[in-house]
Amino acid sequence: MKFDRFARRKYFSNGMAVLTGLAIVAIMVPLAAVIYETVLLGGSVFNVDLFTKGIPQPCTPLAGVTCQQGGLVVPIEGSILLMGLSALFSVPIGIGAAIFAVEYAGERKSARIVGIVADVLSGVPSIVAGAFIYALIVVYDPTIVFSTLSGSLALAVIMIPIVTRTCEEALRTVPNSVREAALALGISRWKTTLRIVLVSALPGIVTGVLLAVARAAGEAAPLLILLGNGCEHPLQGLSQEGCALPLWIYVGATSSSQNLVNLAWGAALLLLLLILVLSIASRLTLDRLARRMRGE
Amino acid sequence: MNKDPLADTGEPRGYDLEVRHLKDRAVRMGGWALGMVHDGWHAYDEGDLAAAQKVLDRAGPLDQFDEDMEHATIAFLVLRQPAAVDLRTAAGLLKSTTHLDRIGRLGFDMARITSSGPSKELSELRSLLQQMDDIVESMIHQTIEALNHDNVELARQLFTRDDAVDRMHRQANQLIIANLEKDPALVRRLAGDLLVARHFERIADNACKVGEKTIYALTGQRRSEYLPRHTTRPYVLEGPIPPSGGARG
């Protein structure tokens, strides 16, 4: 009798271990597959030209016709501009909301409302954000609807809840003893918040911002609506049509010209690398900054 | 709070038990000292050398009592760091130990000057000394009672009795000196009686001191807060004592 029960339990336990192992493999497979495909197809265009040349004429290699590879200068510049601009809009708002929630509303309902709003906002599909900005700007000034500016506004809308939530978390991790220590020295409330609490929470805040930027870098839907089609020529102004890597991936991948398709894969690989770098950077930052601040 | 923290639950709390043990020790020591006084006086009065020797042998245990009490009280003070009533009680017991030791020692001294054969002369003096013994033994008993049962009133009553003993001491002195002048042959006996009378006065005084410590422990009052200071003048200048009451000599 005893032997039976013991054996059964052992088999069950081992069985579960195998199943969970399979689950891990199941997760890894799609990721590995995507990375593999992207590296394979995008790797062919990875050279210096990628970063120095603009979008080439559409062309498909046929017998006797060599196509220009071209480069992704414009989309890269566009992405950088977009990320910078959207960060400029979203970071102050996000941090401000987080400060309000943690420092000034404390346990009260208004603090929780900020959290709820952030959660809802983060659930809004990015295309809806894009449509929203479109509708807003069309009324205000239709000429600038398709521009880098409106694209960045839409990205900002997506970034704000991420920044808010992570900042809120970071601020909440700062122990109350720090605030009390500062207040007890006769330091005013707002100075305590800005110069002491915020500084203590900086690692977490920076992480949050990097994560938000990584997210924004990869968003395609709102850009499809709002950027227009400014990839073929160098960027002009903020209120002019713009370009970005995700947008180019769409345009290039759906093109009938082989060289444009290749470039699209190149953009995909670049984007993947960018997000990888940002993710690792945010991890490292949290770790390193936190340790440096603790004096180790 | 559900319970009133001051309600007397009948259970021992804080250092109740430890203080009780210390007091029990003091009570036992007091009983020992009382016995030495009682037997010492009777040995002297009846000239019983054997009885006197027995009293002399009780000095060793008395010293032991003294040391043990001191040790136990110091241990209580350092290990428990008591406050308020516990502190006052312990501090008081530390001093009372000395007084009880003195009391026992004075009985010892009486035994030590015993010479053989009772004295048939001077019945007035002998009965006066006997009276002193009665009062003094009763005072010792009273002060131990007061200490044992936290009785402030009982302790306070010691002071008037001490006054009576003082008066009797002066009386005895005068009787003795008068007799010395009359009959020098009785010198040895009378010299002893002089000492014994003085011993009784000292015993009464020490019993009062123990009483003072009991009052201090229970009320926090020191002697100067409830007894007026008096000046003592040499007996010689006082002249003969009035029959009863009168100023403290």
Place this chain on the structure above:
Amino acid sequence: MEVLNLSAFYGGNRAIQDINLKIPDRKVTAIIGPSGCGKSTLIRCLNRLHETTPKARVDGSVFLDGEDLYKLDPTLVRRRVGMVFQKPNPFATMSIYNNVSAPLRFNGRPTREQMDAVVLRSLKHAALWDEVKDRVDSAATSLSGGQQQRLCIARALAADPEVLLMDEPCSALDPIATAKIEELIGQLKNDYTVVIVTHNMQQAARVSDFTAFLYLGKLIEFGPTVDVFEKPKEHLTESYITGRFG
């Protein structure tokens, strides 16, 4: 410092009730009492820190040199009444020097010379100078618990307060660190009025000149420490200090 009819609330709960207390100048006053009796609440009312807790409320007045602190700007009040907490809380992101100079840097624009002078003086006053003089720029967190607490004391002193409040300053420390801080308190009273909350009665006895006993939010007894510990006037006080609480 004088407390007049002070009551403090957390929401609907009254934590301390009608406290009237004269805290003697340039002496150490200890506040003792069982857990939850309101000692910390009382002390936090003295530097107006209590009201920073959500739903907290204060009734009554606290006078310092004749001025009602509850009619002044709280931030300014806290510069005159400093506080040291139970768990040492130096600013972890700052060096020793920056911690001690924090009250200067955040409340004004001091010159380097001014800061140097104040840091030196405060660290000396807190009996920490000798131990850290060659490493004032190292992280505050590199110090031991006892040293961190002395750092917090130095920081509080750098603000040049009139009164120094200490909320169980030695609870989180080992006996040697505790002894050093108790000795320090004995020296501090030459220049500052010290109010110390402690749950350790022997510490109150060692360190203070006056003792206040609080129970269930009320002030039961106040007097010179010797008197309170030798012959307390109130039965409740005696029960507490002899350990006879039920």
